[in-house]
Amino acid sequence: MKQQHILQPKLRFPEFEGDWNETKLKEITSLITKGTTPKSFYNQGINFVKLESLDGFNIDKRKFVYIDSETHENELKRSQLKVNDILFAIAGATVGKVAYVKQEILPANTNQALAIIRLKENVNHNYILQILSSRQMKNYIYMNMSVGAQPNISLEQLNNFYYKSPSLPEQQKIADYLSTVDNKINLLEEKKAQLALYKKAMMQKLFSQEIRFKDNNGNDFPDWESFQLKDILLEHKEKNKGYKYTEVVSVAKEKGVINQIEHLGRSYSAENIEHYKVVNPFDVVYTKSPTSGFPFGIIKQNKLNRSAVLSPLYAVFKPKTIYLGMLLHDLFLSEVETFNYLIPLVQKGAKNTMNINNEDFLNGKKYKLPTSEKEQQKIANFLSAIDENIEKVNEQITQTQSFKKAMLQQMFV
Missing domain, CATH: 3.90.220.20 (DNA methylase specificity domains)
Incomplete structure (x- = not known):
């Protein structure tokens, strides 16, 4: 263990002084x-x-x-x-x-x-x-x-x-303080997990029709009907002619449709993006690209409230109603549900590649869904309210993590 000079943190508890040691x-x-x-x-x-x-x-x-x-x-x-x-x-x-x-x-x-x-x-x-x-x-x-x-x-x-450290009493004081911050983060993470479990449980009850909403007069909505995706999604192949849109988006497992630079740190788009597909607000996107837990791609709705462009390899669909699009987005958050829907549609290509063409994507199994747009809206708004609570907790987690990061930078040499 060797002694160094001027080894003191920017932020320190007042009862401690002197240089830290390097170990x-x-x-x-x-x-x-x-x-x-x-x-x-x-x-x-x-x-x-x-x-x-x-x-x-x-x-x-x-x-x-x-x-x-x-x-x-x-x-x-x-x-x-x-x-x-x-x-x-x-x-x-x-x-x-x-x-x-x-x-x-x-x-x-x-x-x-x-x-x-x-x-x-x-x-x-x-x-x-x-x-x-x-x-x-x-x-x-x-x-x-x-x-x-x-x-x-x-x-x-x-x-x-090598790391730098003070006396054991000061180490304990620093560790106790940061552990308090960690405990707050853990509690917020647990709250977020509980909200996610609550949403999952409510989705199961809503999609199985164990729970049904009433209309504003207290009456039952019409019976649900079985639909294939082709009945509620219409593919559009609008290209970005004349550079109408300049924002390029990616589609991520957790964050959904998101600005590519915000998500990846830089743009990976081609120099010319006129051939890129336009994705409008509330459009549904099928990526086809495998990602962790989703070997045949992910299905997300554009919730950015603005139009942008994305890879021409993706399939873009306009939902019959924005609320049906929201319900599909929530339905396909599940790894199991997405896998079970897509696996029967897979076609093995050259070199054992696994492909699903856009037409086949729409012709999978049927789902029972509400026929009334007002019922669709009630369900979508209910699930969105849970999402908003999850996002608020997520923001608290991010803020607390940023606070801890700042403390680490100032409390350590």
Whole structure:
């Protein structure tokens, strides 16, 4: 451990003073290792933590896969997890992601994409957790990361990471303060998850007609009827002639139709976008492009309230009513529903490519939907109100995360 001069943060609790010390991560750990991928997974058994299980500082048990006890005790003995271990992503698109191992997930194991950091007994775990998610670590990753088939940093590089720290009492004070912010974020995330579950439950009841709205006079709406998408969607192939629109949009799994630069950080469009398709407000878009959980593409409504242009590879449809478009958007938020609708329509092409043409897309299975536009509107408005509440919570999460980021930048050297 070596002493440095003028190592003090911009923002500090008033009862503390003096320079901070610089320490190597390997000096405060008893173990830094990683696991490996087992030969088989099972439907139950020992919890196996993969990168996608990391959620903030927490580990999402719903995303576990499982291994058998023999593999856990023998082949993967080195990577058995213990309480207070820190998991650190060392490979993949999310290098630097961090989580904390709690008793509730044990026994558990992990693979080679996650480093296991086991700290010595006299080290403040919460403080190190904050250090590993700080800008200092992000800069270190950026300077040292290897970019091959997938980005990664080595265990040796992780061992050699230097961080700066004050006395243990000051570490505790900083960790306690930031943990309070983390707790607020966790509570907001839980609120968001509960609202999402509520929406999912209400959709199931609405689409099964277990719950029906009444008209403004208290009377029943007409019976629902079965429709194919061709009955309620009309494809339009309007091109962007004369550069009528300049905004290029993408279609994302979570954010739906969104400005391409806002979503991806820059434009990926062709220099000439006159051949791009126009997407108007409330149009429904089918992308055909595989994405995580949606191997045959996603189906989204344009909720931007403005016209724009998108890839000519996408299919664009005008719904019979904007509310039917809203109902389809919500219906196809489900990975299972989207897969089950699209899989019978897939045609295998050359080199085993999987394709669905625009006409076949409209000729899939039938859905029972409301025939009254007023009932459609009531259902769509009800679900939109839940979405608005989810978005408000999401904004609170973003604001709190930004606040924490600012604190990390000022409270650490």
